[in-house]
Each structure stands twice: as structure tokens, then as C-alpha cells.
Amino acid sequence: MVIGATGHVGTYLVPRLVRAGYEVVAVSRGERTPYHDAPEWRSVERVTADREAEDAAGTFGARIAALQPDAVIDLICFTPGSARQLVNALRPTRPLLLHCGTIWVHGRTARLPVTEDEPRTAYGEYGTGKAAIEELLHRETLAGGVPSVVLHPGHISxxxxxxxxxxxxxxxxxxxxxxxxxxxxxxxxxxxxxxHVHADDVAQAFERALTRPAAIGQSFHVVAExxxxxxxxxxxxxxxxxxxxxxxxxxxxxxxxxxxxxxxxxxxxxxxxxxAASIDRARAVLGYAPRxxxxxxxxxxxxxxxxxxxxxxxxxxx
The missing domain is CATH 3.90.25 (UDP-galactose 4-epimerase; domain 1)
Structure with missing residues (x-):
């Protein structure tokens, strides 16, 4: 299941997953088509959902869980409250959860290239929100709940x-x-x-993370070389x-x-x-190779x- 399927990353990711043999459910608001048409979209199940409204109503997580996904790729989660609602709903069945973060979990950096292990120095609503989600997901994984992987893209192009x-x-x-x-x-x-990073390279990293058990509980930078x-x-x-x-x-x-x-x-x-973010971990664990x-x-x-x-x-x- 891909949440935010017709956005920057989902446009490339959904066709990749279909070509790899996955059954894909694409969740979006239904207000736009993918940025690029591809024949693979014809074999995708579409689900229309307004996440913001359903989060406010407290129904979004339960709706996703009711579809019984084996893996959830969440491309449009921006607040800890939204992440918590989804995790709580998924906990009984524990599908793999892949979350799209951002390199802005780092603020002003002391060492370059910055690695995923550097202390989080995020500032501003976007970066601090993503850093809080990352912490929440890693705590959940360590506690034996929903297993998660966090990918941090750069400036998606x-x-x-x-x-x-x-x-x-x-x-x-x-x-x-x-x-x-x-x-x-x-x-x-x-x-x-x-x-920067091309959206298809971000999609590549998400696809690879689905089949790398060693990635669970970790974060990865996803940027250009x-x-x-x-x-x-x-x-x-x-x-x-x-x-x-x-x-x-x-x-x-x-x-x-x-x-x-x-x-x-x-x-x-x-x-x-x-x-300037290091991709050494993504290379080693995911086999990430930006094109x-x-x-x-x-x-x-x-x-x-x-x-x-x-x-x-x-x-x-x-």
C-alpha cells in the first residue's frame, strides 16, 4: 500500500512495484493523476482518501489497517499525531512500515557529510515534525511493535x-x-x-527497503552522489x-x-x-545506487x- 501514491515519489514508485511483481494499492486524494502516465497504473487498485480530514476524524489509520496490507509505504505523514494514529491501527497485524522523512531532520551541521547517526538538530515545523516521527517509529520498532524503516530524501527533483x-x-x-x-x-x-535527488532514485530506495530485513529500525539518507x-x-x-x-x-x-x-x-x-548527506549506509544496507x-x-x-x-x-x- 502506497499512501500519497500520485505525488513526486509515488509517481515513480508505484510502476516500479508493479514491475517487481507486487500487488499495489494506491492511496491518494484522487485530485490529480500521477506526474507521468505508465501502463503499470492500470493494474493498481485505487483508494481515495483525504488523509488530513480522516486523521482529524480519527479514522484514517483504521481504514488503512482494514485493507490488510503486508507493507505500507507512507509518503505523506507530517506530524507525530498522524504517525501515531497509523501505527496504533497497524500494531495488531504488524505490516512493514516505510516512512518518508527528510534530510531536514538535520539543522545546522557540525560535520560533513552528515551521517544518519548525527544528533537531530532540526528546527522549523517541517524538520522537527519529521524528526519526532522518526523517533516515534524507531521506539515502536524497538518495543516489538510495527517494524519500520525511515528514508530521508534531499531536495526531490x-x-x-x-x-x-x-x-x-x-x-x-x-x-x-x-x-x-x-x-x-x-x-x-x-x-x-x-x-538534490531525483524522485526515481528515492523510489528506488523505497523499493529496495522492502526486501532488506537489516534495514528495519534504521534511517537512511537518500540523495544524489x-x-x-x-x-x-x-x-x-x-x-x-x-x-x-x-x-x-x-x-x-x-x-x-x-x-x-x-x-x-x-x-x-x-x-x-x-x-551534505552521506549515503554510505544506504549503499551498504539497501544497495542504493543513485542514477x-x-x-x-x-x-x-x-x-x-x-x-x-x-x-x-x-x-x-x-
Missing amino acids: GPGWPVITPAGNLDPDVWRRLATGEPVALPALGLGVLH QAMTCRGLAAGVAGWFGREPVLDLVDWPEFEKRAGAEHAGATREHVERSI YSSLDALRESVRWLAGHDQLDLDGTGL
């Missing part, structure tokens, strides 16, 4: 949705400026670190268009003036963390945006 730019935000004009040779402002000397600095990403993107990037390395007040408060706030959240570099994942994303009239590159080819 791929065709079909806006992705984090080399400036550490979602401003689409960053792509255009790099494509056309216009100046791009970067704070912190452009040395902020971003760790290498993290990159903002200026390194900018250079790579500009290179797609045969250019060198024109970078304005500015202080934070100037960056906010140019980018606007919303985009500057997103950049600050990414740069202050600057997480996409950060730049590969971003190029596929930008090509899709440009091809679907969501990004104007001023006639520049990609």
Missing part, C-alpha cells in the same frame, strides 16, 4: 513540478538568468550547499547553455531586496542548513518546465 534552483529557492527567473547570461545574485559567497554549492550548481546550469554564470555575490539585505522576501526566506532556510547527479535531476526538471510553458528561457534551447 524531477519533471512535473518546480524544483529548488541554484539560488536555494523556487524563483523561476533564476533559470532564465542563467540561460541568458544575466546576473544572478547569491548570498553567503555562493557557498551554501544543496543536496554528491551535494553541490549554489555557485557550483549555477555554473553547471549555465554550462547547459554554453555560458559561464554571471554571479553577483551579495550580502543578505541586498539579496532580499533583489529576490523578494519569500524567495530570500527560502534561500536562507537552505543555506543556513547547508546539508542521477544533482545536475542531471535538475536538467530533467528544467527541460520539462520549459516544454510545458511553465518557464520562459527566451528562446534558449536546452
Whole structure:
């Protein structure tokens, strides 16, 4: 059973599971189709559920448990209360539970690359919520309850949705400026670190975790082979268009003036963390082998945006 089946990761994961021979139940709100159509979806059982509303009513966990899954892959759990309700409902039958976390369970890091064993320094609602869920699931596993595995993706990228730019935000004009040779402002000397991952590589890790008993009770980073600095990403993107990037390395007040408060706030959240995550454990235990570099994942994303009239590159080819 895949909860949040038509989202970024589920779009790739569900067809993978069908090809691997699993019977798949796809749970979603039913408000959108997967980002990419695939023939495998025709053999998937669909269940429509509004998790937020059913969590509030106290019925979601029981509904999932009533379908008697052998394994549950939860891609859209964001609060400890939601996780607790699901775990309580699953405890009598103890299916394997795979949870999608985030590398933002790490906040400001002391050592790089950061490993899964580093103390959790998360801050902000999203990261702290995911860290609390991780702790809850590991306690449950150690107590002999529902066995769980937690996967922590980086900045999920791929065709079909806006992705984090080399400036550490979602401003689409960053792509255009790099494509056309216009100046791009970067704070912190452009040395902020971003760790992207293609959604299909995240799906690969979830698929592998289903058949690795040694993974139970552990957490794993799921990211590209290498993290990159903002200026390194900018250079790579500009290179797609045969250019060198024109970078304005500015202080934070100037960056906010140019980018606007919303985009500057997103950049600050990414740069202050600057997480470069180790995948050594995922390699060793899951056999995880990312196919996409950060730049590969971003190029596929930008090509899709440009091809679907969501990004104007001023006639520049990609």
C-alpha cells in the first residue's frame, strides 16, 4: 500500500512495484493523476482518501489497517499525531512500515557529510515534525511493535513540478538568468550547499527497503552522489547553455531586496542548513545506487518546465 501514491515519489514508485511483481494499492486524494502516465497504473487498485480530514476524524489509520496490507509505504505523514494514529491501527497485524522523512531532520551541521547517526538538530515545523516521527517509529520498532524503516530524501527533483534552483529557492527567473547570461545574485559567497535527488532514485530506495530485513529500525539518507554549492550548481546550469554564470555575490539585505522576501526566506532556510548527506549506509544496507547527479535531476526538471510553458528561457534551447 502506497499512501500519497500520485505525488513526486509515488509517481515513480508505484510502476516500479508493479514491475517487481507486487500487488499495489494506491492511496491518494484522487485530485490529480500521477506526474507521468505508465501502463503499470492500470493494474493498481485505487483508494481515495483525504488523509488530513480522516486523521482529524480519527479514522484514517483504521481504514488503512482494514485493507490488510503486508507493507505500507507512507509518503505523506507530517506530524507525530498522524504517525501515531497509523501505527496504533497497524500494531495488531504488524505490516512493514516505510516512512518518508527528510534530510531536514538535520539543522545546522557540525560535520560533513552528515551521517544518519548525527544528533537531530532540526528546527522549523517541517524538520522537527519529521524528526519526532522518526523517533516515534524507531521506539515502536524497538518495543516489538510495527517494524519500520525511515528514508530521508534531499531536495526531490524531477519533471512535473518546480524544483529548488541554484539560488536555494523556487524563483523561476533564476533559470532564465542563467540561460541568458544575466546576473544572478547569491548570498553567503555562493557557498551554501544543496543536496538534490531525483524522485526515481528515492523510489528506488523505497523499493529496495522492502526486501532488506537489516534495514528495519534504521534511517537512511537518500540523495544524489554528491551535494553541490549554489555557485557550483549555477555554473553547471549555465554550462547547459554554453555560458559561464554571471554571479553577483551579495550580502543578505541586498539579496532580499533583489529576490523578494519569500524567495530570500527560502534561500536562507537552505543555506543556513547547508546539508551534505552521506549515503554510505544506504549503499551498504539497501544497495542504493543513485542514477542521477544533482545536475542531471535538475536538467530533467528544467527541460520539462520549459516544454510545458511553465518557464520562459527566451528562446534558449536546452
